[in-house]
Each structure stands twice: as structure tokens, then as C-alpha cells.
Amino acid sequence: MCRLMKFSGIIPPVPTIFKDDGSFDTAGMALVIDHLVSAGVDGMFFLGTGGEFSQMSHEERLEVAEFAVRYTAGRVPVLIGTGSTNTREAVALSRHAQSIGASGVVAINPYYWKVTEENLLGYFSAIANSVELPVLLYNFPALTGQDLYPAFVKRLVDAHPNIVGLKDTIDSVAHLRDMVDIVKGAHPEFSVFCGYDDHLLNTLLLGGDGAISASANFAPNVSTGIYRAVKDGDLARATALHRTILQLPRIYKVDVPFVGVVKEAMKACGLPISSYSLPPAAPLSEEKIAVVRRVLTDAGII
Secondary structure (H helix, E strand, C coil): CCCCCCCCEECCEECCCECCCCCECHHHHHHHHHHHHHCCCCCEEECCCCCCHHHCCHHHHHHHHHHHHHHHCCCCCEEEECCCCCHHHHHHHHHHHHHCCCCEEEEECCCCCCCCHHHHHHHHHHHHHHCCCCEEEEECHHHHCCCCCHHHHHHHHHHCCCEEEEEECCCCHHHHHHHHHHHHHHCCCCEEEECCHHHHHHHHHHCCCEECCCHHHHCHHHHHHHHHHHHCCCHHHHHHHHHHHCCHHHHHHCCCCCHHHHHHHHHHCCCCCCCCCCCCCCCCCHHHHHHHHHHHHHCCCC
């Protein structure tokens, strides 16, 4: 086992940029990567929920992963989403991520079947055993239908030294607290990230490690500001920025899936990218784009 990297801070779940014909837009993707690196993020997570992995073919996922690692060129750590409904595919994608030089992989649980705990243990164990890379678990029960509860996560971490962290996309401070207490309590180097923007401050105060949340793509200064303020002991500044970030989750209700919303928000903040998203996502109407801009204006982002 190689020496494993510890992840912390603000790691945006990066949108995948497409041309209007649905093909991968490498120029647009490069623009986003450069923007986020310049904004001071602590890493980037490609092919997550907001990266539209669930709408992509296997080959498209390989293409995006290869470009992301190659273009980022070690400027910040690169995490690649490799979860699947299919254990064999998840293993193959994880091995591919390792072969191209990714910093780690992020694995969501299968999101069609609800499986027994032993079968779920087998799924994550197969991924962890297939690579020497750090593995982060991705808990998003609202979409998978099955929670990765803290005692189960601890069981996995006890068994696999390369399972090093978790993105907890759940609207529950208690869940985050228990993840910190139970898993991080037993394994202090384990990283706990919130997936919802408005839980960042709570996560840090509970002893967690940061956020992997969508607003870091269009308002990275807010989440990075909260993270650095807490690290510096400046709770007054952290609280002021927290008031801003509390207003942002309204934006995700504009459309479902919200992938196009995030891209429109990035455009509204001055990034000249295409907002095309893969079906079943559809282009936002002018009315919805206006709502996106209004949320950003109300929050003082634009």
C-alpha cells in the first residue's frame, strides 16, 4: 500500500462541460479547471452527481477522467467518481482512474437496487481491493435510496486502510456528527465532508474536514472563506460568510436535475461556458435563468 493522501478543505464537484451537440467540450472544461485552481480550491471531484456521470456512457466517463487528470497536471488533487450500479464497472473505472494518475476515487453505492448490508460491503470492498488509491465513500441516500450509516462506514474503514473519507450528502447535522464521532473517532485521519453547502460550518465545528458541495463552482470564495476562517479561529468572519451560504441552496430547486442550474450560475458569475447538459436534463427557460440570477444577486454573489 502506497502512502495515502489525506483530503481536506473545499473540493468542488465539478460540472462536465459539453458542446451543444452533447460532445465533451475540452476547451470549456479547461476554462473551468483553471478558474477553480485560481480560486484556491483544495482539490476537484469529477464525475460526481453534478458531473453528470449517470447520464454518460462508460467511454464518456473514461474520456472525461483522462482529460481532467491530464489537464489539471497535479496543480490540485483530482478525485474521480467511479461508482456504478454494476460492481464490475465500478472496479474497472477505479482501476482506470489509478492508471491515469488520479489522486483518489469516489464511490457512490449502487442506486437502483437496495442491497443487503453484506452485499453493500462486498461492493465497496471490491472497489477498495482493486486499487491502491485512496477511496472516498459517497453517501447520498436521497438519490440511492440507501443510507451509509456511521457504524457501517466504520466497518468498511476498519477493514480497508485505503478507504480514507466520505462525502455525506444528507440534510442532517446529527448524521454528520455521528460520522465524525464514530468513524473519525476511531480513525482520526478519516476525512468527513458535507455535501450540502449550508452544513459546511457545522461540519467544521463538529471536527469534520470540509465540503464537496456545488456552490464552490460558482461562489468558491464563500466556502473557501468559511474553511480558512475556521482554521484561523476567526468565527466572526466564518459566521458572516455562513449567512451568505445559507441563501444559496434555494438555487438547486430551480430545476431537477440541477446540473444545468449550476452551469447557469457559473455563467452568471462571469465564466463563459456552455450550459448544455445531457438528457434527461433540459435547457433552462429564461424564467428559470432569471431566478438563478436573482438568488445570486440576493446573496451578494453578483
